[in-house]
Amino acid sequence: MAVPASLSALPAAQVFHFPGKGSRPHFDVFRALGARQPGHSVKTNRPKLEEIARIAGVSKATVDRVLNNRPGVQQHTRQHVLHVLQSLGGEGAGGGSGRSRIDFVLPGGRNAFIADLAQHIERQAAQRGDVEVHIHRFEAIEPERIAATLDSLKGMTRGVALIGLDSPLVRESVRRLIASGVDVLTLVSDISHVGRVSYVGIDNRAAGRLAGYLIGRFLPGAKGKVALIAGALAYRGHEEREMGFRHILRERFPDMEIVAPPEIREDPDRAYEEVRALLGRFPDLLAIYCIGAGGEGVARAMVEKGRAQSVVFIGHDLTDNTRAYLLDGVMDAVIDQNARVEARDAIDRLLRAVRGETDIPQTTVRIQSVFSENIPSEV
Structure with missing residues (x-):
């Protein structure tokens, strides 16, 4: 198309x-959808499920099955529902x-x-x-x-x-x-x-709290610094993760102090540079929480500085990379949201x-x- x-x-x-x-073909798709071709405007008065069911004399469940191409509807009923939908100006019959x-x-x-x-x-x-x-x-x-x-x-x-x-x-x-x-x-x-x-x-604030909880439980009674690597706080989800993380450390693990370099703008290379600097500045750094997409850079810096086994590393999203980091012991936990x-x-x-x-x-x-x-x- x-x-x-x-x-x-x-x-x-x-x-x-x-x-x-x-x-x-392209034209049939746009005609079926009621979307704009040159010289045409979009239809916004879409028929509701209840309206289709009432006029067709069938249940809303039947209409739903027809619209979603699900089994369990006789062919003549399916055609009747599609005819009603077409008469109401909706998509589903046009092309x-x-x-x-x-x-x-x-x-x-x-x-x-x-x-x-x-x-x-x-x-x-x-x-x-x-x-x-x-x-x-x-x-x-x-x-x-x-x-x-x-x-x-x-x-x-x-x-x-x-x-x-x-x-x-x-x-x-x-x-x-x-x-x-x-x-x-x-x-x-x-x-x-x-x-x-x-x-x-996911509930991103809960995810941030979970990250803080895991670090606190991995390091019971520990006192020291924990790094917070922010991706892009203009994303509300990242802001909520940071809020949750800070709140639970303050509430449950007050002896842990958060150090937060500038946000990395979802750039693994920036994450690498920031974490290398942090590990040099704080040789006793306890843990790292990476909010967004910088995990690759965090892992690379930890390995190069020889800290992969001594610093707790929590990040997000199970991918081929984070799976490998878990198996190698570089990452301790991944908070996953299931892309599928x-x-x-x-x-x-x-x-x-x-x-x-x-x-x-x-x-x-x-x-x-x-x-x-x-x-x-x-x-």
Whole structure:
């Protein structure tokens, strides 16, 4: 499918298109979705699940099965529901595909977790027959680029899942997108007061508390310094992790003093330089908590300085790299949020929203502590 000119013109952006099963030509997809082609405007008066069920004379569960291409519905009933949907102006019949376009706006760079998340989004989209996914990634943590991408998606998509900075510029662009009729879901890191349909991710404050708790229990009665390596505190999730970490150390382990170098902006090379400096300045450093994507640099510095076995290291997200660090004894624990579950839930919740459902789940993803002894088979 051709990338809209408004997207391809954006600097440093990568746009990926992942249609579901049985992809149809570009025009049919846009016609089925009611999205804007040149000279056309987006439909925002989407039929609700209850309205379709009432007019079709079937249950909401039956309508849900039809819209999600699930089994258990007779063919004549399925056709009747699709006919009602078409008569109401909804997607699902127009071009016969029943697919909705949704877009993901994700950070770029060397973040292994984000790369894994993007792969899981691709796989989930490929396994479904009702969604067409576009992924947009950026190399820099810049509110202007995120806002420009969101603004460019007005009229081009039915829903957007976003890992975005909690900044005024991004918040306003999210509000404009929602006002245009596009449903927005926040992913991994929430954004405050924007009217999103759901948040898919862990409780980041609880994750920060867990990191502090683990360090305190690994080092019972210890007194000394603990390093806090911040990724990018413009992400609300990172800010919440820091809050939780600081709070539990102050509450439960007051003899541990936090030292915090400047945030590394999700750059492993910056993390490497900062941790090398910390280990030189504080030879008795007890532990390191890395909030974001700097784990690779932290591990490299610890190994080079000969401190891999003497400093407790806690980080986030089970990837190929962190799995290896656990097995080598460089990392002591990984706080994981399960990229596969997040990809699945984000697509499912966003599709429910664009179809007019009102009971969108709001539960957070379960946090898992992973050690060398309980690494799951799937990374």
